[in-house]
Amino acid sequence: MDLRHLATLDAVATEGTFGKAADRLGYTQSAVSQQVAALEKAVGGAVFDRPGGPKPVRLTPLSEVVLAHGREVLARAQATEDAVERFKAGEGRVDIGTFQSVTNVILPTVVRQLLTEHPNADIRLFEEETDQPRADGLDLVFFDGRLHGDVEQVKILDDPYVLVTRPGQFPAGPVPLHALHGAAMVAQPPICDQARVERVYADAGVEPLIVFRTADNRGVLSMVRAGMGLAVVPRLALDLPTDLDTHELEEPGLSPREIYLAWQANRTLSPLAGRVIELTKQAAEQL
Structure with missing residues (x-):
């Protein structure tokens, strides 16, 4: 049983006929019949009573059980697909380590533009004045010097x-x-x-x-x-x-002191984190 089987079951149950379900799904009627047959093989029994003629098909007791749980699965699958699309579009959460000068001068421009582009972005800032901050646990970290260890980093600007x-x-x-x-x-x-x-x-x-x-x-x-x-x-x-x-x-x-933006090496950055890097470079160029 896969999502196509469940989607076909839901469409036929909602529309009442294989033909109308085919129109809704963009399938041929024979393709709908094949999907229903595959579902019946997977669950081990008939999922529709077929009265014949123009009368709508009826759910069997077995298909009512399958459909009740199947609709939950379809809803979760759709929610997952929507979340993935939002993530690819730049939504989600980004955690950024920062320090005073960057917080006051660079990040306001970056955060403002990021929220303009992605109003639902979840931006978290963590400010701590410390020698050699750790990049693990954060998506990105600013530091006034080159970080040591297993990190990738880009120099943002020289600050005289x-x-x-x-x-x-x-x-x-x-x-x-x-x-x-x-x-x-x-x-x-x-x-x-x-x-x-x-x-x-x-x-x-x-x-x-x-x-x-x-x-x-x-x-x-x-x-x-x-x-x-x-x-x-x-x-x-x-x-x-x-x-x-x-x-x-x-x-x-x-x-001058050198300001870097770093992240863990060998780690795939989210689209949102990648956009922070782009906006930070632009803000630094303007400075």
Whole structure:
């Protein structure tokens, strides 16, 4: 017994004759008869009483049992087919690991466009500031650096660092890295790319005085504005207009941080996850 048998049984039961069932299904009448014969062989008994002539056929007690369960099977099969079509069209769920700058600057554009295209998409974001996040358990993960392990990844953009100061603290133009030596500074925790930044300071013989650390970009800028110290931040951290001065760092200075989008290697991505990658690349190009 297969779905065609059940669909034919349902059509004949609904329409009353083999001819009308054939029209509904797009079969010939002989094809309907063959399907009914195959079903009767599968269930081991007659499924219709045939009075002959123009009178409609009648269900046998056996076919009533088969039809009751068969319609449930047909409904589940149709629901499965519909779900597969929605999945191929880009619906479903996508889980994305992110971090502060990406959440504030890149993902709003991506999520807005994704929901415009697929209003029923189930988008889940997970934000955690950590060294080397794991890609397993998520469809996609953003990180400010190349991930290690069994992953595929694409570089989204270079995010240059800038020195942020109160207005007028430095003349306009680039500032040498050694100007940070001994300066009071507000900084991110020494994880992720911030750890590399501080190694660059050390390699250049620059020892700033870190007076406050916070993972909150706006907290960093607030303390610079309050006069607590200077800050060196990625440009994406300046996601809103600011009244603070920004300066490039003179070369040789601090190379940009690299933002990657990664996913588990050897894993087939859903159409929705693939679309996130496309939209992320477009958003990065606009930046």
